[in-house]
Amino acid sequence: MEKRRKVSNPLALAAMAWLVRGPMHPYELGRRLQETGMDRSIKYNRGSLYMVVEQLRKAGFVVEQETVREGQRPERTVYALTDQGRAELYDWMRELVAEPRHEYPYFGVALSLLSVLDPGEAAELLGRRLETLTAEVEETRAGMQALLDGGLLWIFQIEEKYRLTVLEAEQRFVTELIDSLRRPGHAEAWQELFRSDT
CATH class of the missing domain: 1.10.287 (Helix Hairpins)
Incomplete structure (x- = not known):
């Protein structure tokens, strides 16, 4: 049975899947989605990516780890996955992979x-x-x-x-x-x- 999620946007799932590999800032998350072609399966724009990271932070799934500045670029906040976020990622993935879901195309x-x-x-x-x-x-x-x-x-x-x-x-x-x-x-x-x- 499908669970009610604190953050149910598939983009949140993709963000957590990348953050389980290590902390990064939303700009880097977006770059990884594009480099791997995941942006064909998960629609997003820069604003929606930042918004979903903020939703994950409010849900306790990610935390701000540090703020970095590279050269003349603006400061960027690096986020890390929490233990609660890791548990949510794996629980959600197991549900999606194991349980067929009726969709309405x-x-x-x-x-x-x-x-x-x-x-x-x-x-x-x-x-x-x-x-x-x-x-x-x-x-x-x-x-x-x-x-x-x-x-x-x-x-x-x-x-x-x-x-x-x-x-x-x-x-x-x-x-x-x-x-x-x-x-x-x-x-x-x-x-x-x-x-x-x-």
Whole structure:
């Protein structure tokens, strides 16, 4: 069962995961998220990163360790993970990895209501989606290869591997759905069903 968290933003989880490796300031946290490609899975901006670090501090998961200044740069506060933060990180990670969670993607909503569209239009729109999916699959594969070529460890690409697997599964599903919509007699049965509901 999903637990209620003091800080439930996935960005907080990512911040704690980096801080378990050692203290750092939020700017460095952001740089690490970008270097490892995690910014594709966790959306954030500089302001939201500082905000989530402050939420973690208020929750007792991180503490200010020191303030440093490098050259002409402004002072930066370095944060360290507390024992409570470490326990929260591992508990949250174990929950997310072990327990499937029902999510509500927009495409699932659209599919549940697809019968309001004409079958021909639905097939045409799905064709456009398939083109976009195909481009995303190619882009994701190329990005993964570039990161590997750059020396990034495979463990930092598992979320991209998962994303690629999901994209490829959706590609197959959409292709099959388009084929179903174009089968002879399908449009008539669909329209008959829709007329019987009105």
